[in-house]
Amino acid sequence: MRRKVYTKDQILKAAYEVVENEGFSGFTARNIAKKMGISTQPIYLEFKNMMDLKNTLLDEICNHLYYDVFPVVRTGDTIIDLGLNYVYFAKEQSNLYTALYVQEYGGGKKMHDFSYSYFRELIREHDKYKNLDENRINALHVGTWITVTGIATLMSSGIIEPTEEDIVHLINRAIDAILDSDDISVLEKL
Known part of the structure; x- marks a missing residue:
């Protein structure tokens, strides 16, 4: 047999x-x-x-996010689209999102490192951001990460239901605040 x-x-x-x-x-x-x-x-x-x-x-999931989830074009601005795609991933697959990005023994550092390197790739190709220094890029990543994670967590748990326009507005506010700020020191440390 x-x-x-x-x-x-x-x-x-x-x-x-x-x-x-x-x-x-x-x-x-x-x-x-x-x-x-x-x-x-x-x-x-x-x-x-x-x-x-x-x-x-985790490698398989990162590949799925890299090729199928994060690059979906929604507005044409790759940084805004990444934020939107992250938020929609959290809402549509809330258990997986929580396991990867929130749980203590989840994806943790690996998912953060993956998301940061993906973000840096987009920054380098984006006319608006490609000349930023390392500290500003890191601050931009941390600031947008905090913003979209807050939105994603609140949406995936059903607490808020913002429109796509609302989400884009909030991400843009975070980006503009970081780009316009003279003091990004708190974000550089995170």
Whole structure:
């Protein structure tokens, strides 16, 4: 009798579903195996350990965000569009958003680093921002990150329902305040 072989992709798909439904608190070999209806052994045959699986899963999610979610054109301004896409991702996939960006054992630093490098890529290509110095770029990232995270969190929990126009206005206010400020020292430290 042939044994069924479980692929890395099948395990990643099950891991994704577990995180999407339960967050990283449910990210255990036992829960992933249960989701697949198997023992934990195939997981450890494909991945060195759970950290290897988590990092591989986060890489897959980052690729999805990089190619499918963040580049969607909404206004034509890549920085505003990134903010809008982040907010809409949080609203449409609130469990996954919370698991990646909010939970203590979620994506944390990896997601922040990914988002920052994506943001820097956009800044370098944007006529309005490409001549900014490092401190101003960092302040712009932190300021817009705080703004869109606040909007995203409040929207995904159903507390506020701003229009797209409202969100664009708030992001623009944050950007303008940072670009016009003589003192961005608090944002540079974050």
